[in-house]
Amino acid sequence: MSLKKFSELFGDLDSINSTNNKIEVLKNYFLSNDPIDNSWAIYLLTGKSNKRFISGRYLKNLFSQIYEYPEWLIDTCYLKVGDSAEVITLLLKNKTNSRKKKLSNIGLNELLSETIPALSKLNEENKNLEIKNLWETLPEDNHLIFNKILTGTFRVGVSIGLITKSISKLINIEEEIISHRLMGDFKPSIDSYEFLINKNINLQELNSKPFPFLLANTIEDKIFKNSINDFQFEWKYDGIRMQLIKRSGNVSLWTRGQELVNESFPELVEKMSHIKDDFVLDGELLVWNFKEQIAYDFSLLQKRINRKSPSRSIQLKYPIIFIAYDLLEINGRDIREIKLENRRIELEKYFSKWQNKTENNISDIFKICDLIFPKNWPNALTYKEKSRENNTEGLIIKKKTSIYSSGRKKGIWWKYKVDPMQLDAVLIYAKGGSGRRAGLYTDYSFALWKDQELIKFASAYSGLTNIEIKELDKWIRKNTIEKFGPVRSLKPEMVFEISFEKIQKSKRHKSGIAVRFPRITKWRKDKKINDADSLENAYELMKKIS
Amino acid sequence: MRTKEECLIRYKDGNLYCELADIWIDPSKPVKKALITHAHFDHFTFGCEEYISTKETAILLKERVGDNIKIKTFEYGEEFKINGINISFYPSGHILGSSQIRFIFAEEKWLISGDFKLQKDQTCKQYEIVKTDYLISECTFGLPIFKWDESNKIANDISKWITNSPEKTSLLFCYSLGKAQRLLNEISQTNFKGNIYSHGSIHKMNNSYRELGIDIKDTIKIENKKKIDELKGSLILLPPSLSKGSYLKNFKNIQTAFASGWMSIRALRKRSGYDKGFAISDHADWDGILEVVKKSEAKNVFFHHGDSDALSKYLVEKESINVLLFGK
Numbered sequence: 046m047s048l049k050k051f052s053e054l055f056g057d058l059d060s061i062n063s064t065n066n067k068i069e070v071l072k073n074y075f076l077s078n079d080p081i082d083n084s085w086a087i088y089l090l091t092g093k094s095n096k097r098f099i100s101g102r103y104l105k106n107l108f109s110q111i112y113e114y115p116e117w118l119i120d121t122c123y124l125k126v127g128d129s130a131e132v133i134t135l136l137l138k139n140k141t142n143s144r145k146k147k148l149s150n151i152g153l154n155e156l157l158s159e160t161i162p163a164l165s166k167l168n169e170e171n172k173n174l175e176i177k178n179l180w181e182t183l184p185e186d187n188h189l190i191f192n193k194i195l196t197g198t199f200r201v202g203v204s205i206g207l208i209t210k211s212i213s214k215l216i217n218i219e220e221e222i223i224s225h226r227l228m229g230d231f232k233p234s235i236d237s238y239e240f241l242i243n244k245n246i247n248l249q250e251l252n253s254k255p256f257p258f259l260l261a262n263t264i265e266d267k268i269f270k271n272s273i274n275d276f277q278f279e280w281k282y283d284g285i286r287m288q289l290i291k292r293s294g295n296v297s298l299w300t301r302g303q304e305l306v307n308e309s310f311p312e313l314v315e316k317m318s319h320i321k322d323d324f325v326l327d328g329e330l331l332v333w334n335f336k337e338q339i340a341y342d343f344s345l346l347q348k349r350i351n352r353k354s355p356s357r358s359i360q361l362k363y364p365i366i367f368i369a370y371d372l373l374e375i376n377g378r379d380i381r382e383i384k385l386e387n388r389r390i391e392l393e394k395y396f397s398k399w400q401n402k403t404e405n406n407i408s409d410i411f412k413i414c415d416l417i418f419p420k421n422w423p424n425a426l427t428y429k430e431k432s433r434e435n436n437t438e439g440l441i442i443k444k445k446t447s448i449y450s451s452g453r454k455k456g457i458w459w460k461y462k463v464d465p466m467q468l469d470a471v472l473i474y475a476k477g478g479s480g481r482r483a484g485l486y487t488d489y490s491f492a493l494w495k496d497q498e499l500i501k502f503a504s505a506y507s508g509l510t511n512i513e514i515k516e517l518d519k520w521i522r523k524n525t526i527e528k529f530g531p532v533r534s535l536k537p538e539m540v541f542e543i544s545f546e547k548i549q550k551s552k553r554h555k556s557g558i559a560v561r562f563p564r565i566t567k568w569r570k571d572k573k574i575n576d577a578d579s580l581e582n583a584y585e586l587m588k589k590i591s
Numbered sequence: 592m593r594t595k596e597e598c599l600i601r602y603k604d605g606n607l608y609c610e611l612a613d614i615w616i617d618p619s620k621p622v623k624k625a626l627i628t629h630a631h632f633d634h635f636t637f638g639c640e641e642y643i644s645t646k647e648t649a650i651l652l653k654e655r656v657g658d659n660i661k662i663k664t665f666e667y668g669e670e671f672k673i674n675g676i677n678i679s680f681y682p683s684g685h686i687l688g689s690s691q692i693r694f695i696f697a698e699e700k701w702l703i704s705g706d707f708k709l710q711k712d713q714t715c716k717q718y719e720i721v722k723t724d725y726l727i728s729e730c731t732f733g734l735p736i737f738k739w740d741e742s743n744k745i746a747n748d749i750s751k752w753i754t755n756s757p758e759k760t761s762l763l764f765c766y767s768l769g770k771a772q773r774l775l776n777e778i779s780q781t782n783f784k785g786n787i788y789s790h791g792s793i794h795k796m797n798n799s800y801r802e803l804g805i806d807i808k809d810t811i812k813i814e815n816k817k818k819i820d821e822l823k824g825s826l827i828l829l830p831p832s833l834s835k836g837s838y839l840k841n842f843k844n845i846q847t848a849f850a851s852g853w854m855s856i857r858a859l860r861k862r863s864g865y866d867k868g869f870a871i872s873d874h875a876d877w878d879g880i881l882e883v884v885k886k887s888e889a890k891n892v893f894f895h896h897g898d899s900d901a902l903s904k905y906l907v908e909k910e911s912i913n914v915l916l917f918g919k
Contacts, residue, residue: 059857060860060866060867060868061866062866114735115905115908115909117904118734118735118901118904118905121734121900121901122734122735122736122901125734125736125856126736126856126857126858127858128857128858131856131857132736135735135736135737135738135855135856136735136736138738139735139738139877139878480858481858481861481862482858482862483856483858483859484856484858484859511862
């Protein structure tokens with residue numbers, strides 16, 4: 046089957062806004078293409094293939110070299126387009142239309158399983174020649190797909206959820222089963238596609254795979270009308286949400302992003318494998334301060350995530366813990382359908398059983414989450430406010446009678462996050478956005494006062510409405526002091542309320558502070574720049590929190 | 592290099608102006624004498640004492656703004672004199688009646704390209720290459736990422752877009768004058784044989800084109816109270832100004848698209864709010880501008896309309912063409 050069909054699918058999905066129509070288009074694609082191409086399509090569309098064969102910069106340089114285009118011109122085009130793969134695709138239209146070479150009719154499977162992987166084995170000269178050859182022989186409609194796969198930037202508005210729904214419709218099997226089959230490592234092959242569309246549900250094949258995660262919704266006021274006794278309260282930790290699975294002796298650690306991360310946390314895998322029971326636990330992985338029994342900052346956990354087979358000293362420097370929230374399966378028995386309060390009883394029962402085994406002390410790496418028992422809703426609020434003291438983000442509130450379904454199910458789990466910290470800051474730099482925001486100034490830097498000087502303290506990209514972005518873009522163009530490549534320095538005039546999650550000391554920044562998840566929460570048109578906060582205010586905020 | 596005052600044509604108050612002839616080109620405010628390159632509203636302003644244009648432009652303008660304006664007309668290629676300066680219109684291929692304007696004074700030639708395209712368009716005269724010493728060119732799409740597909744390919748894409756969703760009403764937004772007629776002409780040559788409706792403003796221009804001898808398919812003027820069922824599977828042409836707001840509530844089960852050169856960029860397409868974008872333009876693409884610059888044999892080039900930094904730098908570096916800056 047040709048690459049053309051997939052390019053068409055990409056184009057269709059890109060230009061359809063309605064979810065139902067997208068599902069219909071996907072279903073028809075699956076019906077009319079080979080299993081192997083279908084498996085590649087799923088692999089690409091769900092973003093499981095973010096491997097980068099070459100960088101966007103490399104692609105641009107190569108184009109510049111082959112077609113004698115000045116690099117500055119390509120960079121100028123990039124500012125308008127916001128995606129290297131697309132810039133090169135558009136520029137290629139100018140170059141390959143007069144070609145004489147015979148067009149290749151390569152299929153999706155061949156391109157992805159042979160041609161592209163073979164590229165990485167070539168030396169630079171041959172690699173460049175081969176890419177040039179592909180540019181010249183691939184039909185024009187396929188250039189975007191090809192360049193996007195090369196640069197690992199294949200993203201389109203298709204979620205796993207959409208794929209799940211369309212396969213579910215295709216074979217008439219519940220979405221839960223499909224999303225279960227789609228979890229984790231999906232290797233494109235005829236087998237994997239056929240497994241996906243198999244009408245017989247085979248539990249054994251599903252053995253190592255996690256359950257779809259149940260997610261919490263942002264709190265709604267209506268919850269306060271209910272009795273506080275209907276809910277279970279937990280701290281909301283800022284770590285990596287995970288399922289810890291042990292089945293038939295094998296332990297697997299799956300993140301919510303569907304990555305198998307056993308190799309990053311071998312000490313946990315090792316400890317858990319000695320437990321006699323089989324289980325599936327839902328919980329959070331954290332770097333833990335065992336002395337004070339609180340979590341360390343997320344930045345320490347980042348030092349562990351991407352490091353495979355960490356040394357003993359790394360393991361000691363960044364000690365991890367798995368905090369279990371929930372028990373989903375025990376010794377082959379799926380208990381997701383029983384009430385949360387009863388699952389909690391089971392969890393506590395098994396935890397005390399495992400803990401009492403002296404030959405395998407798990408308490409240095411595993412615990413179950415402590416529950417909080419507020420007496421009433423105002424009391425719950427007080428707990429929430431205290432959450433910064435123990436390095437959590439607030440509370441998770443779960444209905445005691447809830448079963449463990451999948452996705453962001455309404456009305457059973459809520460997150461009650463602590464209010465963000467805020468400072469009013471002055472806009473001083475703007476940079477062109479990329480992707481959908483190309484051609485607009487959407488990346489902003491903000492500053493606080495230090496005596497008479499404005500010092501940059503945070504950059505933020507999100508929080509403004511599209512209308513505000515356009516308005517601000519116009520203002521930026523009129524109030525530029527200097528241009529440095531894509532960045533403009535601006536007349537200090539605009540004040541914004543910046544919210545963030547965390548504030549801490551940082552030697553890397555001139556301001557001496559670093560904030561986490563900064564975002565714009567209000568355009569303070571009512572404020573003059575002299576009303577903006579000072580670094581002094583930021584330091585005070587930091588003191589108050591620690 | 593000459594000073595601004597020594598140029599035959601220069602910027603004055605943000606408009607192109609020829610002082611020796613005391614005449615303005617597409618002025619944005621009332622003046623005594625105005626040369627009009629074409630009948631789009633961003634090239635026209637009310638209140639000038641006298642307008643000069645091609646015959647077609649004059650007819651289209653009067654159709655749009657009423658008979659109450661004084662327009663003198665000339666044929667393409669016909670020379671006329673104002674204060675000793677020879678002036679003539681040449682086809683620019685942008686829309687029906689659109690023109691480039693050439694000035695000759697003391698054996699020095701100046702050419703204003705007007706809005707132009709080189710692509711084939713059956714609803715207007717093809718761009719004519721005119722030799723000049725000085726070229727003042729538009730630069731709306733002055734980056735090499737802009738490379739237009741043949742218009743029949745776009746028309747086929749549009750036809751497919753409509754016929755693939757027979758249960759829907761397809762709303763295609765495009766400029767009422769020029770783009771709409773070009774699309775109609777192209778679409779009538781595709782496989783789409785369903786009904787085509789057009790908004791009053793477009794319908795009016797269709798009629799004018801037809802009276803001027805252009806082959807345009809007859810469309811049905813869209814009425815607000817049309818039954819929804821009748822519109823299923825048909826195409827409706829609407830001006831972009833109606834894409835936002837309550838007008839769309841007149842229709843049910845629609846898909847929308849915008850026909851514009853900017854739609855070749857995915858980010859702009861996504862941001863536009865239309866379901867789909869068709870990249871078709873009545874302006875020249877990068878190659879088109881380069882071709883005109885080269886074939887005009889101009890030694891000096893000015894750009895206006897659009898961001899010309901990259902194109903200017905490219906011409907200076909790669910083609911050793913002198914690109915001058917207009918003081919606005």
